[in-house]
Amino acid sequence: MVTLADVARRAGVSSSTVSYVLSGKRTISEETRRRVERAVAELGYHPHARARALAARRSYILALVVPLRVGGYEPVMMEVVTSVTVAARQYGYDVLLITNDEGPEGLRRVAVSGLADGVVLMDGAPGDERVELLRDTQAVLIGVSGDPRGLSCVDHDFAAAGAVCADHLADLGHAEVAFIADAAAPHDRTLAGFRDRARERGLRFVHRPCDRTYESTAGTFTRIMADRPGTTAFVVQNEGAIGPLLGLLRTSGRTVPEDASVVALCPDRVAGRHTPRLTSVAGPTADLGRVAVELLVRRLTAAARGEEPVDELVLLDPVLTVRESTGPVDGMRFAVQT
Amino acid sequence: MVTLADVARRAGVSSSTVSYVLSGKRTISEETRRRVERAVAELGYHPHARARALAARRSYILALVVPLRVGGYEPVMMEVVTSVTVAARQYGYDVLLITNDEGPEGLRRVAVSGLADGVVLMDGAPGDERVELLRDTQAVLIGVSGDPRGLSCVDHDFAAAGAVCADHLADLGHAEVAFIADAAAPHDRTLAGFRDRARERGLRFVHRPCDRTYESTAGTFTRIMADRPGTTAFVVQNEGAIGPLLGLLRTSGRTVPEDASVVALCPDRVAGRHTPRLTSVAGPTADLGRVAVELLVRRLTAAARGEEPVDELVLLDPVLTVRESTGPVDGMRFAVQT
DNA sequence: TTGTACGCGTTATCAA
DNA sequence: TTGATAACGCGTACAA
Numbered sequence: 001m002v003t004l005a006d007v008a009r010r011a012g013v014s015s016s017t018v019s020y021v022l023s024g025k026r027t028i029s030e031e032t033r034r035r036v037e038r039a040v041a042e043l044g045y046h047p048h049a050r051a052r053a054l055a056a057r058r059s060y061i062l063a064l065v066v067p068l069r070v071g072g073y074e075p076v077m078m079e080v081v082t083s084v085t086v087a088a089r090q091y092g093y094d095v096l097l098i099t100n101d102e103g104p105e106g107l108r109r110v111a112v113s114g115l116a117d118g119v120v121l122m123d124g125a126p127g128d129e130r131v132e133l134l135r136d137t138q139a140v141l142i143g144v145s146g147d148p149r150g151l152s153c154v155d156h157d158f159a160a161a162g163a164v165c166a167d168h169l170a171d172l173g174h175a176e177v178a179f180i181a182d183a184a185a186p187h188d189r190t191l192a193g194f195r196d197r198a199r200e201r202g203l204r205f206v207h208r209p210c211d212r213t214y215e216s217t218a219g220t221f222t223r224i225m226a227d228r229p230g231t232t233a234f235v236v237q238n239e240g241a242i243g244p245l246l247g248l249l250r251t252s253g254r255t256v257p258e259d260a261s262v263v264a265l266c267p268d269r270v271a272g273r274h275t276p277r278l279t280s281v282a283g284p285t286a287d288l289g290r291v292a293v294e295l296l297v298r299r300l301t302a303a304a305r306g307e308e309p310v311d312e313l314v315l316l317d318p319v320l321t322v323r324e325s326t327g328p329v330d331g332m333r334f335a336v337q338t
Numbered sequence: 339m340v341t342l343a344d345v346a347r348r349a350g351v352s353s354s355t356v357s358y359v360l361s362g363k364r365t366i367s368e369e370t371r372r373r374v375e376r377a378v379a380e381l382g383y384h385p386h387a388r389a390r391a392l393a394a395r396r397s398y399i400l401a402l403v404v405p406l407r408v409g410g411y412e413p414v415m416m417e418v419v420t421s422v423t424v425a426a427r428q429y430g431y432d433v434l435l436i437t438n439d440e441g442p443e444g445l446r447r448v449a450v451s452g453l454a455d456g457v458v459l460m461d462g463a464p465g466d467e468r469v470e471l472l473r474d475t476q477a478v479l480i481g482v483s484g485d486p487r488g489l490s491c492v493d494h495d496f497a498a499a500g501a502v503c504a505d506h507l508a509d510l511g512h513a514e515v516a517f518i519a520d521a522a523a524p525h526d527r528t529l530a531g532f533r534d535r536a537r538e539r540g541l542r543f544v545h546r547p548c549d550r551t552y553e554s555t556a557g558t559f560t561r562i563m564a565d566r567p568g569t570t571a572f573v574v575q576n577e578g579a580i581g582p583l584l585g586l587l588r589t590s591g592r593t594v595p596e597d598a599s600v601v602a603l604c605p606d607r608v609a610g611r612h613t614p615r616l617t618s619v620a621g622p623t624a625d626l627g628r629v630a631v632e633l634l635v636r637r638l639t640a641a642a643r644g645e646e647p648v649d650e651l652v653l654l655d656p657v658l659t660v661r662e663s664t665g666p667v668d669g670m671r672f673a674v675q676t
Numbered sequence: 677t678t679g680t681a682c683g684c685g686t687t688a689t690c691a692a
Numbered sequence: 693t694t695g696a697t698a699a700c701g702c703g704t705a706c707a708a
Contacts, residue, residue, distance in 0.1 A: 001452075003701060014679045019703060026704095029677060049451035050391045051701030054684050059388055061434070068420055074413040081419070082406055085437050089444075094453065096399070097433045099423050106427075113387035114339075115432065342685060352695045357686065367693060389685030392700050 002045045011039035022047070058304070062093045062296060063116035065130075067123040068101045075269060076285050077122075080142065083289030084120055091297045093117070104130045111137040118296045120289075138299040138309060140292045145189070147313045152295040156283030157315035159193030164281050164320050165235045165263050166197035173329035174233040174261060176204045178224045180217075180245065182238035183209035190237055190265060206231075212240025214247075221248045232329055233261040239270060246274060257327035268321060276324035287316050340383045349377035360385065396642070400431045400634060401454035403468075405461040406439045413607060414623050415460075418480065421627030422458055429635045431455070442467045449475040456634045458627075476637040476647060478630045483527070483653065490633040490650040494621030497531030499656035502619050503573045503601050504535035506658055511667035512571040512599060514542045516562045518555075518583065520576035521547035528575055528603060544569075550578025552585075559586045570667055571599040577608060584612060595665035606659060614662035625654050 008015040013032060020026040021036040028036075039045075053059040064084050070077050085095045096116055098106050100123060107130050110116050118138040124131045126148045131141070135150040145155040169177055179194055191207060198205050206228055210220040220241070224231060236242050242264055246256065254260050256276055264271050264280040271280035291314050299309035346353040351370060358364040359374040366374075377383075391397045402422050408415045423433045434454055436444050438461060445468050448454050456476040462469045463482065473488040483493045507515055517532055529545060536543050544566055548558040558579070562569060574580050580602055584594065592598050594614055602609050602618040609618035629652050637647035 001701090004703095005701080015702080016680080016704075017678060020678090023703080027677075032678080046447075046450040048701055049453040050388055050397055051684095052703080053388045054392050054686095054700090055702040055704085057684070057703095064435070066420070068424070070416070074416040078408065078412040078416055081435070082404070082437055085435050086406070086439060089437075089440065094448075095435045097402070097419070097423050097435050099420055099427075101424060102427065110432075112384040115387040339685095353685085354687075354696080355694060358694090361687085363687090365693070370694080386685050389700095390687085392684085392702095393686035393688085395687095395700075 001048070002043045003048070004045075007036065007039045007043055007045045010043060011035040058117050058300075059115060060093050061096050061116045062088050062293070063096045063098050063107075063110045063119045065098045065100055065107065065119065065121045065123070068099045076267065079285045080122065080289040083286040084293055085289075087290040087293035091293065093293075093297070100130075104133055107133050118300050120292050120296060138296060138303055140296045140299070142288055142292050145313070145315065147311060149311060152299060152309075152312040152314075154288060154291045154295060154314045154316065156288070157317060158189035158283075159196075160315070161265060161281045161283065161318035162190040162193030162195070162235075163197035164318050165265065166194050166201055166203055168263060168279070168281075168320055168322070168326065169233045169235070169261065170198075170201035170203050172233075172261065172326060174203070175329070176228055176230045177206075177233045177235060178228065178231050179205055179207045179235045180220060180224075180238055180241050181207060181209045182240075183211050183216075194235065204228075210238050210241050212238060214244040217241040217244035218248060221245060225252075231260075233263070233326070235263045235265065237265045239264075239266050242266065242270070242274060242278070256325050261326040263326055271321070271323065274325075279321065279323045279326040281318050281320050284316055284319055291316065339386070340381045341386070342383075345374065345377045345381055345383050348381060349373045396455050397453060398431050399434050399454045400426050400631070401434045401436050401445075401448045401457045403436045403438055403445065403457065403459045403461070406437045414605065417623045418460065418627040421624040422631055423627075425628040425631035429631065431631075431635070438468075442471055445471050456638050458630050458634060476634060476641055478634045478637070480626055480630050483651070485649060485651045487649060490637060490647075490652075492626060492629045492633060492652045492654065494626070495653035495655055496527035496621075497534075498653070499603060499619045499621065500528040500531030500533070500573075501535035502656050502658050503603065504532050504539055504541055506601060506617070506619075506660070506664065507571045507573070507599065508536075508539035508541050510571075510599065510664060512541070513667070514566055514568045515544075515571045515573060516566065516569050517543055517545045517573045518558060518562075518576055518579050519545060519547045520578075521549050521554075532573065542566075548576050548579050550576060552582040555579040555582035556586060559583060563590075569598075571601070571664070573601045573603065575603045577602075577604050580604065580608070580612060580616070594663050599664040601664055609659070609661065612663075617659065617661045617664040619656050619658050622654055622657055629654065 004015045004018050008018045013036060017032060018036050021028050021033055066077065066081060088095050098110060119134055120140050120142060122142045124141050126146045131148060139151050141151055141153045143155050144153045147153060179191065181191060206224060208220045208224060210216050234245060236245060249256055249260055256262055262278060264278045266280055267282050268280060271278040295312055302309040342353045342356050346356045351374060355370060356374050359366050359371055404415065404419060426433050436448060457472055458478050458480060460480045462479050469486055477489050479489055479491045481493050482491045485491060517529065519529060544562060546558045546562060548554050572583060574583060587594055587598055594600055600616060602616045604618055605620050606618060609616040633650055640647040
């Protein structure tokens, strides 16, 4: 292993001079710089990470805590993991992976041993024992809209997502809309956002929670059409209901989007897979990781300067992607029943 | 930050004594041990990872290199990532994530700086520039059946997977079988394994490569039934052809498994999603990560002892899961045409 | 502009 | 059984 001292000897200078040439934290004469750089190149010197970390009192490592089991959401997870890693590199940090099967102890290990400078937690909720542990550490929570003191958070703006759906359909001239929610995991914020915007835009709507089965979807659909026969558009928050709904529309003789518009609240990947390809509103998954790192780096930088880090909460704007499942009311095949 | 010296002062012993109490690498008198342990508890001391790493000349960190883009295989990736992480922890290692967008430089950084003790590479092929870099480091390749010198490798045993398919169908009494391969990514080893075992078992078979489209599958299916009307079973290696094939069987009036058996070479998750649920042969994904770590730890242990690490190649046995899509020829609805 | 000297927290070695 | 002391490799305040 080539050390700083080796380079110094070869260049005929002291080791600190080599260090300063490399860090650029001191002005160095042209002559000395050349000699040092040459010695570095000839010897193939690379700084030793552990020694550097020890001296600098920073490891330049971020810990990323991922859920061990993520039934069905692996693609989202992977995207967050890679975006965190790529963003971290841009700030000069590496990423250490912690699975939550270690429980609080895993976090404690990393935080207290100084292995990592900061923590990104993917599945933490306020009140979580681990979140409490993180108050001593610099940390950012992904997927949390609250603002636990001592932490920064980033999450999708679910209320805005609901509002975007309402806006899109109102813009297309729809006046009567159904919102099919997920009975199992109700994102109240999405519905609230939709409801508020719908009212502002003068949109009539019904809200129906629904299980993720064909039967439940069928029942919901039948009731909606019975109660509100003038319904011209559907907002589907329930991923499991998307397929069934499209099937029900088809078998009931309705073509999408000529006879009914459908907006899905789901990842683009899912929306693009259906026939017709669905207009959808999705949170920007990759931004989740990138922003988390930015928040964390900001905290670390502040802490390194001896300042008190600011607790920030970032809500990411949803992305509306117009595909083939929504159209203007004007162009609808049948007259709108009012 | 509480240091070893703080504890030593409090316990009235030297810092090295404290260290030995903690590591257990030396016999310590009961009296001294108690005093030290009390001081540790009172001060809330935790060893400092970086300092420990510097002194021990080992970081107890493994680098895991993951592909940045993994269209469609995120669940598999996630499973390998988590299994590597969990296995690493069991050996006392943490896992550092490297995305391959950094290219060879990322690996060089980690290897040369001593940040990690070893590397697990998920997407390396022999001849890869990065694989060459790894010869100086202790490394294991996942998904490689070759045996580049200086490395260990772990991969699925594709030939065995093919053989298992042949065995299963032969056991059920099938005598004439079709193998639908993936034209885009032909795993010759799977086909070879199937072919060899089919011959041993006296199975007649045709082999047809096929694109991942409905049209291609339809053409392939038609030709197979025309050439070999006595075909009673299908082995599908092409994931994109599974859905179409099931549809084609249905529309041609054949029920699975009464009229035709289907074995899919695909992840369990995919196999379980079809109707009927498919008998499938899959590689044990989680074992991929676990075994990779075991191989790497073995190399590291050897290297730490000054021994020459052994280059190992592990091929994992495929797993046959019998579901609803295969049945005995005896029970078939129509007579077998020969 | 450059060099000296010390600290970071742990472990290994040698001495007691 | 225990204790001093010297690395480990780098960063940086301080001195020159």
